[in-house]
Amino acid sequence: MSPSRSSPVYASSASPAYNSYTPSSSSSSSSSENFIYGGSSPYTPPRQVWVDPKNLANCGDASQIQGNVSPYVKQLILNTFIAYGAGDEHCFGHSVAKAVKFVDISAHESHEKQGRMEATTVAEILVSKSMLNGAGMLHGGCLAFLIDNCCSTPLVTLGLIKNINGVGVTQSMNIMFHSPAPVGSCLRITSTSIAMGGRIMSARCEVINKKTGSVVASAYLNKMQPTISKL
Numbered sequence: 604m605s606p607s608r609s610s611p612v613y614a615s616s617a618s619p620a621y622n623s624y625t626p627s628s629s630s631s632s633s634s635s636e637n638f639i640y641g642g643s644s645p646y647t648p649p650r651q652v653w654v655d656p657k658n659l660a661n662c663g664d665a666s667q668i669q670g671n672v673s674p675y676v677k678q679l680i681l682n683t684f685i686a687y688g689a690g691d692e693h694c695f696g697h698s699v700a701k702a703v704k705f706v707d708i709s710a711h712e713s714h715e716k717q718g719r720m721e722a723t724t725v726a727e728i729l730v731s732k733s734m735l736n737g738a739g740m741l742h743g744g745c746l747a748f749l750i751d752n753c754c755s756t757p758l759v760t761l762g763l764i765k766n767i768n769g770v771g772v773t774q775s776m777n778i779m780f781h782s783p784a785p786v787g788s789c790l791r792i793t794s795t796s797i798a799m800g801g802r803i804m805s806a807r808c809e810v811i812n813k814k815t816g817s818v819v820a821s822a823y824l825n826k827m828q829p830t831i832s833k834l
Contacts, residue, residue: 660682722760724756769804802827
């Protein structure tokens with residue numbers, strides 16, 4: 604169930620009646636900025652969950668991430684991405700995931716979806732030599748890894764706003780590869796939530812070469828809440 608329009612959970616500059624979150628003086632964000640989700644108290648997991656973003660240790664600095672969600676939520680997203688997507692130094696793709704920099708995390712009411720909330724995250728990464736295939740281009744498997752993890756973040760964001768858990772396991776992923784990305788390319792990964800049901804969640808993603816503007820890949824991702832007893 605989505606929060607009501609009078610709820611302090613989110614606020615919109617387009618709807619002045621919404622309550623906004625006022626950041627502390629230590630926040631790097633402007634005091635005139637309205638935040639979608641502003642505090643720790645409204646979010647409590649509705650049931651036993653696999654990964655609860657609120658219980659993860661702080662990983663990295665989220666103060667430079669732009670967007671209209673609060674600093675608190677930005678930090679939760681970063682914590683989840685690092686703990687769940689990157690893992691420790693022995694985990695697959697650790698160095699690649701650690702190189703990802705989130706630049707924007709936002710949410711808004713979609714007019715096309717009759718006011719339903721939609722979350723978008725934007726991340727960037729520089730293609731390094733360790734990410735290449737034998738032809739000297741970004742490996743498709745590495746790109747799939749990036750999409751899987753980055754495209755999951757708007758679902759976690761939306762889950763925090765809707766007071767449900769948005770961290771799931773990947774059920775299916777459909778990737779279209781459009782153009783190669785050589786070493787040194789700066790990739791901009793924009794991911795947007797599509798739908799969030801009881802157990803099934805979906806998001807879409809587009810990967811752009813920031814310098815040339817060419818589309819490197821586009822994708823759709825489906826995730827689901829795992830059954831705890833099966834883990």
